[in-house]
Amino acid sequence: MKQLLQVDKGKLVRPYVALMMDVIGRALEASSQVDEVIQKEVRRLPPDCRFEMTVVPNGPSFAVQKQGETRLKYLGGKASGPFHVSLKFKHLTHAFLVLSFQEGTAQSFANDRVLLDGEISDAMKIVRCLNRMESLILPKVIAEKALKRYPQLQFKEKVAEGSRIYKQVVSNLIRG
Amino acid sequence: MSKPYYEFFCPVKVVAGNAALEHIPHELRTLSAQRPMIITDKGVHGAGLIDHVLAAFEDSGMEIVEIYDDVPPDSSTTVVKNIADIYRQKNCDSIIAVGGGSVIDTSKGVNILVSEEGNDLSEFSGVGVIKKPLKPFFVVPTTAGTGSEVTLVAVIADLEKGVKLPFTSYFLLPNAAILDPRMTLTLPAHITAMTAMDAMTHAIEAFTSLAKNPISDAYATGAIKKISENLIPVLNTPDDAEARLELAQASTMAGIAFSNSMVGFVHSLGHSLGALCHLPHGLCMNLFLPYVLEYNLQTRADAIGELLLPLAGADVYARTPQADRARQAINTIREMRDELYRRCKLPRTLSETGKVSKDQLPKLAEMALDDGSIIMNPVEVDMDDALAVLEKAW
Numbered sequence: 001m002k003q004l005l006q007v008d009k010g011k012l013v014r015p016y017v018a019l020m021m022d023v024i025g026r027a028l029e030a031s032s033q034v035d036e037v038i039q040k041e042v043r044r045l046p047p048d049c050r051f052e053m054t055v056v057p058n059g060p061s062f063a064v065q066k067q068g069e070t071r072l073k074y075l076g077g078k079a080s081g082p083f084h085v086s087l088k089f090k091h092l093t094h095a096f097l098v099l100s101f102q103e104g105t106a107q108s109f110a111n112d113r114v115l116l117d118g119e120i121s122d123a124m125k126i127v128r129c130l131n132r133m134e135s136l137i138l139p140k141v142i143a144e145k146a147l148k149r150y151p152q153l154q155f156k157e158k159v160a161e162g163s164r165i166y167k168q169v170v171s172n173l174i175r176g
Numbered sequence: 177m178s179k180p181y182y183e184f185f186c187p188v189k190v191v192a193g194n195a196a197l198e199h200i201p202h203e204l205r206t207l208s209a210q211r212p213m214i215i216t217d218k219g220v221h222g223a224g225l226i227d228h229v230l231a232a233f234e235d236s237g238m239e240i241v242e243i244y245d246d247v248p249p250d251s252s253t254t255v256v257k258n259i260a261d262i263y264r265q266k267n268c269d270s271i272i273a274v275g276g277g278s279v280i281d282t283s284k285g286v287n288i289l290v291s292e293e294g295n296d297l298s299e300f301s302g303v304g305v306i307k308k309p310l311k312p313f314f315v316v317p318t319t320a321g322t323g324s325e326v327t328l329v330a331v332i333a334d335l336e337k338g339v340k341l342p343f344t345s346y347f348l349l350p351n352a353a354i355l356d357p358r359m360t361l362t363l364p365a366h367i368t369a370m371t372a373m374d375a376m377t378h379a380i381e382a383f384t385s386l387a388k389n390p391i392s393d394a395y396a397t398g399a400i401k402k403i404s405e406n407l408i409p410v411l412n413t414p415d416d417a418e419a420r421l422e423l424a425q426a427s428t429m430a431g432i433a434f435s436n437s438m439v440g441f442v443h444s445l446g447h448s449l450g451a452l453c454h455l456p457h458g459l460c461m462n463l464f465l466p467y468v469l470e471y472n473l474q475t476r477a478d479a480i481g482e483l484l485l486p487l488a489g490a491d492v493y494a495r496t497p498q499a500d501r502a503r504q505a506i507n508t509i510r511e512m513r514d515e516l517y518r519r520c521k522l523p524r525t526l527s528e529t530g531k532v533s534k535d536q537l538p539k540l541a542e543m544a545l546d547d548g549s550i551i552m553n554p555v556e557v558d559m560d561d562a563l564a565v566l567e568k569a570w
Contacts, residue, residue: 110387149556
């Protein structure tokens with residue numbers, strides 16, 4: 001019988017979730033610098049609006065803050081509150097399900113895996129920003145699992161916008 | 177559709193039927209309460225409905241300590257604070273809310289302040305801020321629609337700050353909901369129709385939402401069947417106590433369903449229309465329901481098709497081919513709305529309300545997209561989709 005490589009999934013979940021939260025936070029920042037649809041949503045957020053995604057009680061997290069009219073600034077994984085909107089996964093496993101694209105964000109809400117604290121109308125704008133960003137940077141086959149409906153995006157548009165976001169992430173990293 | 181995970185919770189005792197009000201003293205005693213305060217509004221008091229509650233306390237060895245009957249249609253933190261002060265002055269130990277949505281939400285707010293010994297309601301706003309059981313709290317609904325007697329939320333306006341404060345906690349759930357047919361017997365036809373369609377929408381959106389689950393489905397279909405079978409008979413014979421009780425039960429069942437499965441795009445649009453054009457919630461629900469169901473057909477045709485059975489009965493369901501059931505279910509709702517329009521002038525379109533202008537549609541769409549209920553709609557909605565549905569509803 002073939003010996004399978006033994007991997008302790010439990011030990012990998014936390015670093016994976018932490019890594020994905022870092023990626024999403026940075027991608028959200030970059031998307032707000034290049035994508036007009038996301039900029040339109042950010043414009044309607046209140047000044048200095050702060051958003052946090054975290055896992056209770058002390059799991060990985062990331063936060064972003066509105067900067068200027070249309071941009072989001074990544075605050076890293078250790079920003080302290082208060083936050084206008086806080087999206088809290090009840091357990092690390094629940095965050096893993098969403099961040100490994102096995103369960104969409106909306107379905108995670110529907111499955112009572114997420115607590116939403118703060119101004120609901122702002123939360124809806126931020127969820128749309130997350131959805132838009134995911135549709136641009138993820139391969140279609142994965143984005144379709146994460147979203148209720150994959151938007152009508154031309155392949156060229158998706159590649160061009162996605163590339164710009166990735167470039168912007170790198171540029172932001174270099175600039176610190 | 178199978179569902180990998182769900183939660184369901186409803187600890188509210190339902191006390192329903194003939195002479196249900198007379199059970200309140202006993203129910204209070206089981207919770208060691210004996211000095212209840214009634215919270216209601218002028219309309220309910222003026223209609224003589226409080227007399228039924230007072231009569232239920234005769235020879236019970238217990239008295240109503242205070243009746244506060246000045247809850248406005250749009251309550252506020254100031255009203256809540258005033259009532260809490262009276263509760264404390266009179267040394268009350270429990271609350272009986274008698275009324276509709278505003279009275280029930282106000283009473284939930286009062287219960288927070290008197291139980292937490294607070295004075296600033298805003299300190300308790302948010303999800304899960306309240307951490308301990310509150311004072312004994314009973315609800316006697318006087319409309320059959322909101323379902324607030326079985327929900328864990330309350331929304332109360334802070335007029336000074338110009339915001340609506342949401343409160344969500346399991347501890348906001350009443351200890352008991354008292355459904356007595358006497359309390360809805362005198363409800364006027366147009367309010368009966370609006371509130372019934374509110375309950376109908378709760379049930380249908382719960383059954384079609386992203387969070388639908390087998391237990392809330394059972395409550396939802398039960399509620400739809402009761403409304404379909406009893407709304408028109410009640411309009412024909414308003415003092416039909418049995419049919420009135422059926423509607424009251426349907427409202428509570430729909431409340432249990434949607435408080436577990438949530439609502440969707442009908443509510444997103446309805447909340448926006450209600451806020452922008454000051455139209456009653458039930459009217460907005462009745463107005464948007466078929467248009468949103470048509471929009472949701474793209475992913476929920478099977479679920480909508482299943483609704484034909486509770487909506488139209490076994491005969492219609494059996495003779496309608498499976499592929500046509502969803503359309504037929506929507507047609508049945510349209511026919512019901514036509515009948516309500518004929519009898520009560522309940523508007524079916526935005527233009528029929530006479531209170532909406534077409535240039536308000538973009539604002540309505542924008543507000544609907546920002547409404548929290550939209551996340552549970554089974555189909556994603558963007559600005560173009562929302563506008564298209566509003567155009568159809570025009």
